[in-house]
Amino acid sequence: xxxxxxxxxxxxxxxxxxxxxxxxxxxxxxxxxxxxxxxxxxxxxxxxxxxxxxxxxxxxxxxxxxxxxxxxxxxxxxxxxxxxxxxxxxxxxxxxxxxxxxxxxxxxx
Amino acid sequence: xxxxxxxxxxxxxxxxxxxxxxxxxxxxxxxxxxxxxxxxxxxxxxxxxxxxxxxxxxxxxxxxxxxxxxxxxxxxxxxxxxxxxxxxxxxxxxxxxxxxxxxxxxxxxxxxxxxxxxxxxxxxxxxxxxxxxxxxxxxxxxxxxxxxxxxxxxxxxxxxxxxxxxxxxxxxxxxxxxxxxxxxxxxxxxxxxxxxxxxxxxxxxxxxxxxxxxxxxxxxxxxxxxxxxxxxxxxxxxxxxxxxxxxxxxxxxxxxxxxxxxxxxxxxxxxxxxxxxxxxxxxxxxxxxxxxxxxxxxxxxxxxxxxxxxxxxxxxxxxxxxxxxxxxxxxxxxxxxxxxxxxxxxxxxxxxxxxxxxxxxxxxxxxxxxxxxxxxxxxxxxxxxxxxxxxxxxxxxxxxxxxxxxxxxxxxxxxxxxxxxxxxxxxxxxxxxxxxxxxxxxxxxxxxxxxxxxxxxxxxxxxxxxxxxxxxxxxxxxxxxxxxxxxxxxxxxxxxxxxxxxxxxxxxxxxxxxxxxxxxxxxxxxxxxxxxxxxxxxxxxxxxxxxxxxxxxxxxxxxxxxxxxxxxxxxxxxxxxxxxxxxxxxxxxxxxxxxxxxxxxxxxxxxxxxxxxxxxxxxxxxxxxxxxxxxxxxxxxxxxxxxxxxxxxxxxxxxxxxxxxxxxxxxxxxxxxxxxxxxxxxxxxxxxxxxxxxxxxxxxxxxxxxxxxxxxxxxxxxxxxxxxxxxxxxxxxxxxxxxxxxxxxxxxxxxxxxxxxxxxxxxxxxxxxxxxxxxxxxxxxxxxxxxxxxxxxxxxxxxxxxxxxxxxxxxxxxxxxxxxxxxxxxxxxxxxxxxxxxxxxxxxxxxxxxxxxxxxxxxxxxxxx
Ligand code: SRM
Ligand SMILES: Cc1cc2nc3c(=O)[nH]c(=O)nc-3n(C[C@H](O)[C@H](O)[C@H](O)COP(=O)(O)OP(=O)(O)OC[C@H]3O[C@@H](n4cnc5c(N)ncnc54)[C@H](O)[C@@H]3O)c2cc1C
Ligand code: SF4
Ligand code: FES
Numbered sequence: 001x002x003x004x005x006x007x008x009x010x011x012x013x014x015x016x017x018x019x020x021x022x023x024x025x026x027x028x029x030x031x032x033x034x035x036x037x038x039x040x041x042x043x044x045x046x047x048x049x050x051x052x053x054x055x056x057x058x059x060x061x062x063x064x065x066x067x068x069x070x071x072x073x074x075x076x077x078x079x080x081x082x083x084x085x086x087x088x089x090x091x092x093x094x095x096x097x098x099x100x101x102x103x104x105x106x107x108x109x
Numbered sequence: 110x111x112x113x114x115x116x117x118x119x120x121x122x123x124x125x126x127x128x129x130x131x132x133x134x135x136x137x138x139x140x141x142x143x144x145x146x147x148x149x150x151x152x153x154x155x156x157x158x159x160x161x162x163x164x165x166x167x168x169x170x171x172x173x174x175x176x177x178x179x180x181x182x183x184x185x186x187x188x189x190x191x192x193x194x195x196x197x198x199x200x201x202x203x204x205x206x207x208x209x210x211x212x213x214x215x216x217x218x219x220x221x222x223x224x225x226x227x228x229x230x231x232x233x234x235x236x237x238x239x240x241x242x243x244x245x246x247x248x249x250x251x252x253x254x255x256x257x258x259x260x261x262x263x264x265x266x267x268x269x270x271x272x273x274x275x276x277x278x279x280x281x282x283x284x285x286x287x288x289x290x291x292x293x294x295x296x297x298x299x300x301x302x303x304x305x306x307x308x309x310x311x312x313x314x315x316x317x318x319x320x321x322x323x324x325x326x327x328x329x330x331x332x333x334x335x336x337x338x339x340x341x342x343x344x345x346x347x348x349x350x351x352x353x354x355x356x357x358x359x360x361x362x363x364x365x366x367x368x369x370x371x372x373x374x375x376x377x378x379x380x381x382x383x384x385x386x387x388x389x390x391x392x393x394x395x396x397x398x399x400x401x402x403x404x405x406x407x408x409x410x411x412x413x414x415x416x417x418x419x420x421x422x423x424x425x426x427x428x429x430x431x432x433x434x435x436x437x438x439x440x441x442x443x444x445x446x447x448x449x450x451x452x453x454x455x456x457x458x459x460x461x462x463x464x465x466x467x468x469x470x471x472x473x474x475x476x477x478x479x480x481x482x483x484x485x486x487x488x489x490x491x492x493x494x495x496x497x498x499x500x501x502x503x504x505x506x507x508x509x510x511x512x513x514x515x516x517x518x519x520x521x522x523x524x525x526x527x528x529x530x531x532x533x534x535x536x537x538x539x540x541x542x543x544x545x546x547x548x549x550x551x552x553x554x555x556x557x558x559x560x561x562x563x564x565x566x567x568x569x570x571x572x573x574x575x576x577x578x579x580x581x582x583x584x585x586x587x588x589x590x591x592x593x594x595x596x597x598x599x600x601x602x603x604x605x606x607x608x609x610x611x612x613x614x615x616x617x618x619x620x621x622x623x624x625x626x627x628x629x630x631x632x633x634x635x636x637x638x639x640x641x642x643x644x645x646x647x648x649x650x651x652x653x654x655x656x657x658x659x660x661x662x663x664x665x666x667x668x669x670x671x672x673x674x675x676x677x678x679x680x681x682x683x684x685x686x687x688x689x690x691x692x693x694x695x696x697x698x699x700x701x702x703x704x705x706x707x708x709x710x711x712x713x714x715x716x717x718x719x720x721x722x723x724x725x726x727x728x729x730x731x732x733x734x735x736x737x738x739x740x741x742x743x744x745x746x747x748x749x750x751x752x753x754x755x756x757x758x759x760x761x762x763x764x765x766x767x768x769x770x771x772x773x774x775x776x777x778x779x780x781x782x783x784x785x786x787x788x789x790x791x792x793x794x795x796x797x798x799x800x801x802x803x804x805x806x807x808x809x810x811x812x813x814x815x816x817x818x819x820x821x822x823x824x825x826x827x828x829x830x831x832x833x834x835x836x837x838x839x840x841x842x843x844x845x846x847x848x849x850x851x852x853x854x855x856x857x858x859x860x861x862x863x864x865x866x867x868x869x870x871x872x873x874x875x876x877x878x879x880x881x882x883x884x885x886x887x888x889x890x891x892x893x894x895x896x897x898x899x900x901x902x903x904x905x906x907x908x909x910x911x912x913x914x915x916x917x918x919x920x921x922x923x924x925x926x927x928x929x930x931x932x933x934x935x936x937x938x939x940x941x942x943x944x945x946x947x948x949x950x951x952x953x954x955x956x957x958x959x960x961x962x963x964x965x966x967x968x969x970x971x972x973x974x
Binding site for chain 2: 006007011013014015016018019020021022026029032034046050051052053054057058059060061062063064067068070072073075077
């Protein structure tokens with residue numbers, strides 16, 4: 001899989017998500033400032049339990065040591081690194097590798 | 110111990126279904142399940158909570174006061190008859206007969222006939238509008254009479270008399286209390302306490318006349334009647350309530366030769382047996398050791414004893430504690446044991462703070478080792494501690510006065526619940542000791558709620574609620590169970606503590622709070638909570654950069670997210686008043702953006718189905734037409750519902766619409782622990798349903814009555830009457846204080862109703878804080894509200910004017926396309942979200958359409974497929 005540009009750094013919002021479209025996929029992009037340092041994450045935008053494209057509008061946070069995003073519909077937590085749903089083993093969202101090249105955000109999808 | 114009665118033929122008849130008779134039934138069913146119990150109630154209903162009878166006036170219904178109902182008795186196998194006054198006891202045939210002629214046989218007969226109010230034989234006492242205070246029917250009569258009266262007099266200044274006076278005052282009457290003795294509450298209080306109580310009550314607007322003997326109730330000049338006193342003075346009144354003491358209901362015993370005391374009361378022994386074989390007496394009709402107990406807790410003890418004896422057990426009644434703590438007309442009063450220092454050699458310590466109106470006295474034995482009694486007026490904070498000293502004979506500290514001196518003067522700290530012996534009674538109504546609580550906890554009850562339900566502690570008069578809570582919490586802590594008030598894993602603090610830190614340390618952002626007081630990276634619980642507190646405290650624009658990531662999706666996009674990820678649009682329609690032009694704009698906007706329209710339950714119009722990227726354009730149009738955001742998405746003020754009021758309605762007495770609009774405009778935008786709803790009705794017909802709101806206002810001839818802490822929703826609660834006949838300025842002042850105090854102290858997502866129910870001291874305490882400013886914070890609360898009111902901004906207006914903010918309302922940051930998963934179908938000529946089957950059908954049709962058009966593009970990618 002290739003690295004593909006998805007958006008510019010200033011499209012992102014500190015400690016929140018936005019959504020980008022890549023080859024018909026909806027991707028949620030998060031900029032999470034952890035201990036003063038920005039970390040970037042990309043997951044699917046589809047909420048498999050709420051059945052709507054809303055993950056980018058969830059709240060970021062941590063559960064124990066795991067960085068997570070909470071579904072804005074029914075509040076389940078998904079790991080930003082593994083995509084696993086913490087409340088329901090059988091559910092997960094896709095996660096994609098992210099990197100910053102200059103001002104451009106790229107993901108592998 | 111003799112096992113006398115274990116046969117299935119045990120027929121037990123209980124005469125009277127008051128609080129004690131009912132408690133007996135419950136105990137008996139448990140102690141001897143095979144017994145056949147028949148309950149004969151002289152009232153038209155089954156047992157209800159007489160102790161909380163006065164709440165009938167603040168909106169509790171007869172059903173809510175009920176202690177049992179037909180279904181419950183049926184399920185217990187208890188036979189019952191109401192309106193069944195017993196008029197005959199046949200001791201040799203072992204039967205009783207009721208007024209209607211029905212006869213019932215018994216093996217054991219239990220008299221639980223309670224007492225009746227004593228009405229002094231003053232000439233004129235038996236006229237219309239001369240009433241007593243004992244049953245629900247009495248209260249109905251009082252309510253009826255009060256509605257045709259302006260002035261009311263209570264004859265008798267004891268505990269019940271003052272409760273009755275409160276009821277008259279709440280009904281809006283000019284209220285007087287007439288007491289024969291030189292002081293109020295002579296049974297429970299000493300002279301000093303009585304004098305202070307009188308002063309405080311007079312300040313509340315109830316006039317107290319002590320040392321007054323009423324000679325006649327005659328026709329009045331300006332009022333329906335007047336009371337003429339022995340000293341010649343007269344007092345005009347429209348109604349009279351007698352509360353001059355109670356007399357045991359011993360008529361049956363008198364007539365059928367069961368021993369009674371010289372001044373009445375059915376004589377019983379330690380097993381509650383009367384002089385007649387197989388006949389027991391319990392509760393307020395029973396005379397034990399020459400003493401009648403006019404409280405429910407001793408009656409419950411008697412009920413347990415009689416049930417135990419009938420079942421072959423060996424409980425005994427050995428007297429009961431008559432200590433009381435209550436709030437009368439909002440004044441705290443406590444009396445313990447030997448309040449009058451009648452024990453030989455007794456010594457007293459008295460502390461009085463006249464400016465603060467607090468009076469405290471303790472009575473100790475000659476050696477100053479034991480506490481014998483106490484009187485507390487104005488502040489009962491030490492009541493629980495003192496009671497435990499008195500009840501358990503615990504050794505007093507070296508300087509007993511430290512028990513009542515204010516903390517700054519070196520007072521001893523309250524005895525921790527840990528220091529209580531296991532035998533200490535925590536709840537006297539249900540005879541629950543600390544030991545019982547501990548064994549319940551050993552048995553698995555691991556929180557206050559389950560301890561309550563398995564021991565019944567604190568489900569009687571409620572006087573032990575605070576003590577029970579400390580005992581349970583102390584015990585949990587001792588077991589290493591943390592009593593968690595932490596809002597989440599990131600902050601080891603309650604919402605109230607966070608609120609305090611933010612205010613005191615002037616914290617303005619989540620990161621700053623997390624740095625100083627938290628750990629980890631926050632979550633969907635603490636972030637919105639802190640965002641809400643920051644908004645209450647500083648009222649910044651909620652979408653200011655550092656706050657964006659804290660907001661729930663609804664606040665972040667200033668709309669309520671629907672099941673398909675679209676949003677609803679709810680402009681404010683203050684008070685429900687809207688012009689034709691504005692209605693037209695709503696219709697035009699809905700039409701242009703194809704939005705589903707619905708009138709909400711809150712008197713406004715909701716437009717559903719707006720896509721994220723459409724929100725700014727929709728709102729720009731609405732704002733141009735003069736609309737503002739309705740905060741339907743926020744934990745904040747929702748709507749102030751109104752009825753049409755005096756402007757149009759022929760019954761209205763005040764302008765309810767105008768007041769609703771003013772109130773809505775004042776509090777709009779206030780962020781709070783949970784949503785807040787209000788309503789204003791123009792008269793007592795209450796068409797705006799104000800009594801189901803967090804803040805309800807009902808017009809009266811003289812101003813406004815204020816109700817607080819009601820809601821509909823999952824667990825409806827009627828609002829409580831908080832203050833009466835307020836002018837508009839005072840009304841607003843009280844609401845300011847009330848709301849800010851709620852914001853300051855409530856838990857996250859705690860509606861005002863639940864908050865009040867958890868507030869120690871309850872409604873009376875809330876009144877003290879808001880009306881009497883007992884904490885001295887009223888000014889601060891008003892100033893904080895003024896700051897919120899003064900910094901209001903329409904969040905949508907700010908947003909549509911800010912190009913940076915608008916960028917966030919793009920569906921995709923890198924594409925102008927729409928979310929193809931949002932699909933609508935038509936129903937009743939409007940849109941609704943498609944079901945997943947309908948979406949599949951829609952997409953395959955599109956596919957065909959696309960192929961038909963021989964486009965090379967594929968269908969939109971759909972993740973659910
Ligand atoms: C739109 C509306 C229903 C309607 O079509 O009429 C509605 C819709 C919702 N209500 Fe409501 N409630 C609406 C009036 C009510 C009322 C009636 C009233 O206000 O007179 C009640 C009962 C009264 C009360 O609150 O005391 C009501 C009790 C609730 C509750 C239960 C609250 C409780 O304390 O038990 C919730 C759940 C919650 O808040 O946690 C709730 C939550 C919701 C939510 C926010 C559920 C959600 O998370 O999606 C709905 C959002 C709809 C939206 O997108 O706008 N809604 N909701 C009404 C909007 C009124 C308005 O103009 O703002
Ligand atoms: C307004 C008010 C406030 C109070 N506040 C408190 C308080 O804060 N704390 C406290 O401890 N106590 C309080 N009390 C006192 C408490 O209510 C009584 O102690 C308790 O109700 C006594 O219960 P009981 O069953 O003995 O009598 P009751 O409750 O009076 O019941 C007796 C029942 O027997 C019925 N009856 C009588 N004769 C017959 C007959 N011949 N046949 C059939 N039925 C008959 C009566 O109609 C009545 O229903 C208060 C009382 C009142 C009125
Ligand atoms: S009652 Fe339930 S379904 Fe209806 S609007 Fe309120 S929250 Fe939604
Ligand atoms: S003492 Fe009355 S409920 Fe506990």
